[in-house]
Amino acid sequence: MAAQLSLGNRQITRILRSSSGRFEQISGIVPDVNSAAHRQAVLIGPNDLRVRTQTGGTPGAGELLITPDAVGVCGTDLELLAGTMGYLTDGGATYPIVPGHEWTGVVDSVGPGVNGFAIGDRVVGECSIGCGVCGVCAAGRYHLCPDRTETGILNRAGGMASTLVFPARAAHRLPPSVDPLDAALIEPLAVAYRGLHRLPAAPIGPIAIVGAGTIGLLCALAARAIGMGPVLLVEHHAARRRFSAGLGFDAVATVPHRFSQVIDATGTPSGTAAAVQGTADGGTIVVLGLCGRPSVPVDLDSLVLRDLAMVGSLGSPGVWPEVIDLVATGRVLPSTIVSHEFALDEATDAFTRARDADPATRKVVVRPQRSAASRQAASLQAATDPERPGTASW
Structure with a gap:
């Protein structure tokens, strides 16, 4: 059910989807961030995540000041925490890092020269941001x-x-009807959607998705929404197979036969090996998962002798309007995979929950504008409200 949050001192009105699927108009508050301390989760170094306070920023020319209210914790975030992410190991990125590439929020103020955005707009943002002027x-x-x-x-x-x-x-602006949990997962949905489109355009046929974590499930949901497939999810954890079945997908522990189109969404050496083994001669494997290792054994002879194509897929360039439409029209509701929510001050707990690899943990989301106390109260309400499916922590 929708609820009013007291987060600051500016009132706005928004439409939110309730747990029953109805749309409700509620009042919300956008905090006056210029008069409040700015808090952020910061990766100081490997396995060192802290929440600290500092002076908030102001938008410059061409910029927005946004109040994030839902942020997903991704496998890439866990690699940044561990210090194994490729950009760290090759020197491209350095600590400190404020994580959170899967986010949504509300525009608080608009910098000079910005058109098409207004205070109170719900927005999401792309992860990869080029210079905008080079040939690439x-x-x-x-x-x-x-x-x-x-x-x-x-x-x-x-x-x-x-x-x-x-x-x-x-x-990108979103319709006000889009729920923050759905909005926060538009970024990984866009990654999944782009990965699907790295498969050959023809023939369209069955797709095996190895790994039923966040990206694997979002690939399956997107494929079904746009008419690709049928989809088979391959997942060795029984709890994840049961959850996948609850979403209406066939899910098995091992690849039953070879497929011409395979997506590796595991980020593990064993998952990659299963994807290669499960690909039919002349087929294509799209690799979406980062493994955080310097190398992964791949049977190169099998790739050559069976004429396989192995394709990486980075990010989500050029697909955001299509993906936003999938969510705005309700054809894909990514929030269905969220299992845990945490306040910003509980960021360490959120990362620990995501890292512990409990098969019952699907997607962890941090809610920067909420407190641990409100999280605990909401958990109590969820436990006593039979209409509210709720998540394990919120």
Whole structure:
């Protein structure tokens, strides 16, 4: 059920989807971030995550000041925490890092020269942000720009904070009816959607998705929404197979036969090996998961002798309007995979929950504008409200 949150001192009205699926108009508050301390989760170094307070930023030319209210914890965030993420090991990124590339929030103020955004707009933002002027960006491959930043990963602060200064050219407005939990997962949904489109355009047929974590499930949901498939999820954890079945997908522990189209969404050596083994001669494997290791054994002879194509997929360039439409029209509701929510002050607990690899933990989300006390109260309400499916922590 929708609830009013007292977060600051500016009143706005918004439409939110309740747990029953109805749309309700409620009053909300946008905090006056210019008069409040700015809090952010910060990765100081490997296995060192802290929440600290400092002066908030103001938007410059072409920028928005945003109040994030839902931020997903991703496998890439866990690699940043561990110090194994490729950008750290090759020197491209350095600590400290404010994580949070899967985020949504509300516009608090608009910098000079910005058009198309207003205070109170719900927005999401892309992860890869190119320079916008080089030949790579001009070709639409801004996710490969040599001077790019990546939100919450590479030389740009992420959304796991009470405020976020963000370039308007990389932000997208959402209809007010989109729930914050759905909005926060538009970024990983866009990654999944783009991965699906790295598969050959023809023939369209069955797709095996190895791994039923966040990206694997979002691939399956997106594929079904756009008419690809049928989809088979391959997952060795029984709890994840049961959850996948509850979403209406067939899920098995091992690949039953070879598929011409396979997505590896595991980020593990064993998952990659299963994907290669499960691909039919002449087929294509799209690799979406980062493993955080310097190398992973791959049977290169099998790739050559069976004429396999193995394709990486980085980010989500050029697909955001299509993905936003999938969510805004209700064809994909990413929030269905959220299992835990935490306050910003509980960021360490959120990362621990995500890292512990409990099969019952699907997607962990941090809510920067909520307190631990309100989280505990909401958990109590969820436990006593039979209409509210709720998440384990909120």
